[in-house]
Amino acid sequence: MPTFVQILDFIGTFAFAVSGIRLASAKRFDWFGAYVCGFAVAVGGGTIRDVLLDVTPAWMTNPVYLVCTGLALLWVIVFGRHIVHMNNTLFTFDAIGLALFTVVGCGKALDLGHPFWVAIIMGSLTGAAGGVIRDVLINETPLIFRKEIYAMACVVGGTAYWACWELGANGVVCQAVGGATVFVVRVLAVRFNICLPTLSGPEDEGKK
Amino acid sequence: MPTFVQILDFIGTFAFAVSGIRLASAKRFDWFGAYVCGFAVAVGGGTIRDVLLDVTPAWMTNPVYLVCTGLALLWVIVFGRHIVHMNNTLFTFDAIGLALFTVVGCGKALDLGHPFWVAIIMGSLTGAAGGVIRDVLINETPLIFRKEIYAMACVVGGTAYWACWELGANGVVCQAVGGATVFVVRVLAVRFNICLPTLSGPEDEGKK
Amino acid sequence: MPTFVQILDFIGTFAFAVSGIRLASAKRFDWFGAYVCGFAVAVGGGTIRDVLLDVTPAWMTNPVYLVCTGLALLWVIVFGRHIVHMNNTLFTFDAIGLALFTVVGCGKALDLGHPFWVAIIMGSLTGAAGGVIRDVLINETPLIFRKEIYAMACVVGGTAYWACWELGANGVVCQAVGGATVFVVRVLAVRFNICLPTLSGPEDEGKK
Numbered sequence: 001m002p003t004f005v006q007i008l009d010f011i012g013t014f015a016f017a018v019s020g021i022r023l024a025s026a027k028r029f030d031w032f033g034a035y036v037c038g039f040a041v042a043v044g045g046g047t048i049r050d051v052l053l054d055v056t057p058a059w060m061t062n063p064v065y066l067v068c069t070g071l072a073l074l075w076v077i078v079f080g081r082h083i084v085h086m087n088n089t090l091f092t093f094d095a096i097g098l099a100l101f102t103v104v105g106c107g108k109a110l111d112l113g114h115p116f117w118v119a120i121i122m123g124s125l126t127g128a129a130g131g132v133i134r135d136v137l138i139n140e141t142p143l144i145f146r147k148e149i150y151a152m153a154c155v156v157g158g159t160a161y162w163a164c165w166e167l168g169a170n171g172v173v174c175q176a177v178g179g180a181t182v183f184v185v186r187v188l189a190v191r192f193n194i195c196l197p198t199l200s201g202p203e204d205e206g207k208k
Numbered sequence: 209m210p211t212f213v214q215i216l217d218f219i220g221t222f223a224f225a226v227s228g229i230r231l232a233s234a235k236r237f238d239w240f241g242a243y244v245c246g247f248a249v250a251v252g253g254g255t256i257r258d259v260l261l262d263v264t265p266a267w268m269t270n271p272v273y274l275v276c277t278g279l280a281l282l283w284v285i286v287f288g289r290h291i292v293h294m295n296n297t298l299f300t301f302d303a304i305g306l307a308l309f310t311v312v313g314c315g316k317a318l319d320l321g322h323p324f325w326v327a328i329i330m331g332s333l334t335g336a337a338g339g340v341i342r343d344v345l346i347n348e349t350p351l352i353f354r355k356e357i358y359a360m361a362c363v364v365g366g367t368a369y370w371a372c373w374e375l376g377a378n379g380v381v382c383q384a385v386g387g388a389t390v391f392v393v394r395v396l397a398v399r400f401n402i403c404l405p406t407l408s409g410p411e412d413e414g415k416k
Numbered sequence: 417m418p419t420f421v422q423i424l425d426f427i428g429t430f431a432f433a434v435s436g437i438r439l440a441s442a443k444r445f446d447w448f449g450a451y452v453c454g455f456a457v458a459v460g461g462g463t464i465r466d467v468l469l470d471v472t473p474a475w476m477t478n479p480v481y482l483v484c485t486g487l488a489l490l491w492v493i494v495f496g497r498h499i500v501h502m503n504n505t506l507f508t509f510d511a512i513g514l515a516l517f518t519v520v521g522c523g524k525a526l527d528l529g530h531p532f533w534v535a536i537i538m539g540s541l542t543g544a545a546g547g548v549i550r551d552v553l554i555n556e557t558p559l560i561f562r563k564e565i566y567a568m569a570c571v572v573g574g575t576a577y578w579a580c581w582e583l584g585a586n587g588v589v590c591q592a593v594g595g596a597t598v599f600v601v602r603v604l605a606v607r608f609n610i611c612l613p614t615l616s617g618p619e620d621e622g623k624k
Binding site for chain 2: 467548567612
Binding site: 051052054114115117118132136139140141142149151152155195196197198199 | 437440441443444445446447448449450452463467470472473476479482492493496552553554555
């Protein structure tokens with residue numbers, strides 16, 4: 001019987017995998033390439049986190065992530081033409097995944113005895129690094145460095161998680177506050193199109 | 209006295225390194241860049257596998273991979289103009305490398321007690337991830353996500369390897385069956401131009 | 417009270433972070449993206465090294481790297497328009513960082529009992545891999561594979577470090593000789609525009 005957090009974890013994995021598979025389909029990848037791209041988005045961030053924390057990556061201990069990615073691929077193949085009408089649903093799933101992955105990453109690092117700044121970075125890596133891997137694989141400049149607040153939402157939520165932890169709140173409260181913060185920051189950022197300031201460099205500097 | 213598997217390992221490393229060095233030369237990399245690119249193709253997949261399995265990467269325990277890459281660079285520098293006439297030889301070497309790297313990766317994961325789906329992924333990573341690293345370094349969309357069956361051959365061969373293992377076959381039989389499967393699938397895919405289906409996404413989706 | 421080596425380490429981190437942030441600003445990244453890019457340049461090479469050596473990455477044990485990157489971002493935001501007149505200063509900082517990171521990486525691998533060729537590779541990874549990660553993130557072909565001697569300076573300096581170590585010199589002498597070699601090779605290469613030979617491949621090979 002899966003717990004509530006596990007069900008959210010499956011939803012997040014599914015949403016992240018769909019996001020990778022859709023971008024892969026825009027690049028004309030074949031089914032296998034799309035599956036790999038979806039899997040990379042879903043587990044890439046957690047894998048980097050677990051390698052840095054020196055524990056076995058979560059997807060190597062439970063085949064559910066492979067199954068979730070397979071279901072996401074099937075879903076895109078069957079409903080591909082209709083997905084464009086479901087952008088709001090997918091955005092909500094993605095924000096849920098971002099929130100949940102962030103609190104999972106934060107909690108894992110704190111449980112292993114790492115200091116708070118490591119925990120916040122691990123939470124952000126879990127949430128946002130999968131998208132960076134996806135963009136590197138499909139040969140695009142990572143969107144999260146230019147779009148509305150995305151990884152920044154993980155940093156804010158991770159900080160909230162850690163604040164609750166320091167105040168002695170129990171695990172469920174930390175997760176709820178941290179996750180809700182990520183979700184709310186992300187939704188507000190997209191709703192009101194809030195962006196961080198851009199650095200204004202000389203235009204030609206990149207060409208050197 | 210090197211064993212038969214070790215000799216195949218050297219041939220595979222050499223073939224993979226040549227493939228990286230040739231693409232680097234098309235991008236006008238200097239000798240050092242070409243060497244790094246060739247080395248990344250040859251050992252990149254195995255390094256990712258060993259980091260995930262939490263063991264010391266193979267190339268850190270034996271300098272033969274560095275020497276093989278050096279020989280590959282020398283060979284491209286000396287025979288560069290004639291390599292174009294040797295595409296069939298190089299393709300055969302590459303398929304041998306793919307087959308051998310896959311069975312090495314599978315076997316290593318199973319020996320460490322991991323479940324079969326991890327072993328198949330580790331075999332595929334060992335065989336195919338080096339090529340993905342190469343394409344990321346030279347800033348191209350990874351070919352293996354769009355070309356004829358490549359990484360898929362690793363998955364099929366890894367499954368064959370695991371089936372033999374489950375049936376109680378000894379190590380050599382598993383390696384022979386798994387490796388031959390990868391080789392045959394890869395050769396047939398290129399000979400008859402077999403591709404996986406492509407996802408048909410809206411053309412403009414990637415531009416968002 | 418920080419030691420002399422630690423002060424050099426901070427300077428190197430700062431210089432590497434500035435290099436990442438400046439390229440990010442040319443790509444119109446926002447502040448967060450620029451910070452991540454600068455941090456990746458500053459700690460990316462050392463992180464790959466520590467993952468391969470199976471030790472905890474240095475930045476996870478000391479927040480000074482995060483602070484250094486923050487100072488670098490602040491500096492680029494405040495003095496952005498004037499940085500173009502400070503290219504010589506920045507180049508010197510970068511060469512100091514390259515030299516120091518190389519000797520740190522070499523020393524760490526030798527202390528852990530790895531053979532000399534691993535130590536030289538680890539030194540070069542520490543010095544040069546951050547720049548490769550930066551170029552992959554901003555979606556450019558890595559410069560170090562085509563520019564004047566850069567990573568090659570790490571290889572030469574690492575070899576010098578190891579030669580001193582073999583001759584029984586004490587740690588400080590190894591560090592001084594290795595670091596000075598990297599610095600001198602790098603400065604001479606840029607001063608006299610020394611490049612390694614380029615592989616001349618058929619122009620169309622990359623398009624296959």
